[in-house]
Structures are given as structure tokens and as C-alpha cells.
Amino acid sequence: MPRPRNVADHLTVAELEQRFRACACRAERTRLQAIWLAAKGWSTETTLEATGLGRTTFQMALRHDNAVGPDGLRDHRHDNQGPPRLVRGELRERLLAAVEHPPPDGGLWSGRKVADWLAAELGRPVHEKQGWRALKAAQEAVKKGLSTEP
Numbered sequence: 001m002p003r004p005r006n007v008a009d010h011l012t013v014a015e016l017e018q019r020f021r022a023c024a025c026r027a028e029r030t031r032l033q034a035i036w037l038a039a040k041g042w043s044t045e046t047t048l049e050a051t052g053l054g055r056t057t058f059q060m061a062l063r064h065d066n067a068v069g070p071d072g073l074r075d076h077r078h079d080n081q082g083p084p085r086l087v088r089g090e091l092r093e094r095l096l097a098a099v100e101h102p103p104p105d106g107g108l109w110s111g112r113k114v115a116d117w118l119a120a121e122l123g124r125p126v127h128e129k130q131g132w133r134a135l136k137a138a139q140e141a142v143k144k145g146l147s148t149e150p
Helices: 013-022 026-039 044-051 055-068 089-099 111-122 128-144
Strands: none
Touching: 013 026, 026 044, 026 055, 044 055, 089 111, 089 128, 111 128
């Protein structure tokens, strides 16, 4: 059976199937399955029903596959490692030392108090949530007996 006109012939149908079956990423796997089924000659409606994809997602996957090849179907969310850590290196050491003692105003350390401490150290505002995350990370490091970043 000839390949449908809307699927580029970057890979053979057998190669598409092999990539689909070997793929570990759920989102990427579904897009590969849709391209594979379309390349096999399945209608759009049947492909959508079999994969559970929406029409727009399928059309987008088809455009990416035709333009770039199967590598265009990758799930790039796994490439995003997020922003760099706010507290690292020497600043982390100073924070670890600071949280081992009561805060300057007494009481217990809180996200707000750590954020204020970090703001004074960095010379810029620090959100309370960042302070809370830094406090939890520092507490975990102290609990594990760590004093330096791995």
C-alpha cells in the first residue's frame, strides 16, 4: 500500500513502528504511534480514535514530523531543568551556619525569615517561597550532616 501523501518518508513504516515500541516517554510514544498509523494508511479519524489524540495535536505532530522528521516529535519538557538554584556554594555554607542558631529576632526560622536573610546577603528581594525552599534544603542538609554542595 502506498504511503499517504501527508506523511513524509523520513523513516519506513517498520522503522516508525520500532521507534514507537521502544519509546519510553508517554507523550512522545503517542505521537510516534499516530505518525506510524498514518504512515500505514489509517484514516485520520481511525488514528485519532486509536491514539486518543485530538485533531489539533495530531495535525501538529504531523507537521513537526514532516518538517523535522521523527526527532521533531520529542517531548522537550524533559530538557527543561528549571532555573538554577538560588542558594549554592559559599552562600549555602553561610545559610547552613545561620540556621543552626536561632534567627536574629528569636523564635524559629521561617520561610519569611530565611528570605529576609537571603535578601540581605544578595542585595535584592527574595520571595518567601524561595526562602522556605532554601530553609527546607538547609534543614535536610543539616539532618544528613552535609556541609558542602555535592
